[in-house]
Amino acid sequence: MFKRILIANRGEVAARIIKACKELGIETVALYSTADESSPHLSEADEKICIGPGPSGRSYLNKEAILQAALNSQCRALHPGFGFLAEDPLFSYMCSQQKLTFIGPSAHSIRLMGNKSLAKQTVKQAGLPTIPGSDGDLKNVDEAVKLAAELGFPVLLKATSGGGGKGIRPCNNEEEVRIFFPQAGMEAEKAFGNAALYMEKVIINGRHIEFQLLADSYNNAIHLGERECSMQRKNQKLIEESPSPAVDEETRSRMGALAAESAKKVGYLNAGTIEFLMDQDNNLFFMEMNTRLQVEHPVTEMVTGFDIVKEQIKIAANHPLSLKQEQVKFSGHAIECRINAEDPYNDFAPSPGKISKFNPPLQAGPGKVRLDTHVDQGYEIPSYYDSMICKLITHGENREEAIKTMENALKEFQIEGIKTTIPLHLEILNSKIFRSGDYHNNSLAGIMEG
16 A cells, blocks of 8 residues: 555545545645645645645646656655546656556546547447447538538537537537537637547437446456436536436446446546436437546445545555445435535626635434535635535435435535525525436526526
């Protein structure tokens, strides 16, 4: 096992990794930018190193500085968390060149699955069903127009690299394809350094279902069930739950096994998530694979009782998986609300600033409550980074109990000095659409409209 790990990230996920390392008896070195120098999680690390000024390009994305910090602090392993460099194949390769263990998949796997059009071809060969669309990247707008006519409108132009809703454009006719093709390409180039696009047929009112996978270096791969991530705003997840109200036991077992087998066939290592889109006939189609820890991993931990972050570290230290597939058990229901420093009723405008009051729920009952966060009262939210300040997760014996516990917890949660998405979460939880479990990727608009 590793003696000391560098955490190449910030905020809530850095705090989460520190917690896992402490439980494994591993020392931690936390990086921070000058904008994060007062972040409460830094006091939990054994050592902290300033990596640069606030802008992420000069701090959390500075590969050379991060590698130098790891070597100077005598770390032999590095956890990238999610975001920033977590899915950067060059960074993974640079770590290996410095004999620094990257706690995640290989550079080859990140490159293979990070290129979404190539990933689609790869998993199709491994046996996963895929959404009808282009075979590889689109060469030009004329090819896009021709393929769209063959598939039938509406279609979706999607960036080959990256995520987070960048470089995505729905098109309802040829004119829109011609207008949006250069727009999506420019946005993708700016966000990911790659303007390449591919095309998929639009599945109207689909559901976003993803399976959590773990794979070791001994050719073992398992799944930890699925998460429902359909409550979204512009392709950004707001609420996740496990299990999905739309997935039955037979589908869970069959598609989970198929996803795990696909990971084995491509030689995948460590934690990863295969994301599917479910159509109105409950068919699942591969969308993409995220080659990292997911923001929403706690809901899976709540229903399985399994620590994914600790398992990531063990796999990276060349341990075999702690569980076999038949040992994975699911219990109850879990829900996660991403609490962002945003004003949901002002077009989700960012709300950086000082948190004047931060009183989290203590015991909201009737189920269990978990809070993953790095902030505290008096913390100044920087304007440079993602707006998520914490994740509230609840668990109940069933979905109704998990929802009730979440509703109680959100009502008890006091955050002042900034705007947050808590009021919106309460609105969603109390909506007939969410309560029914019969919702999809476009349901949020209907809920907010009343």
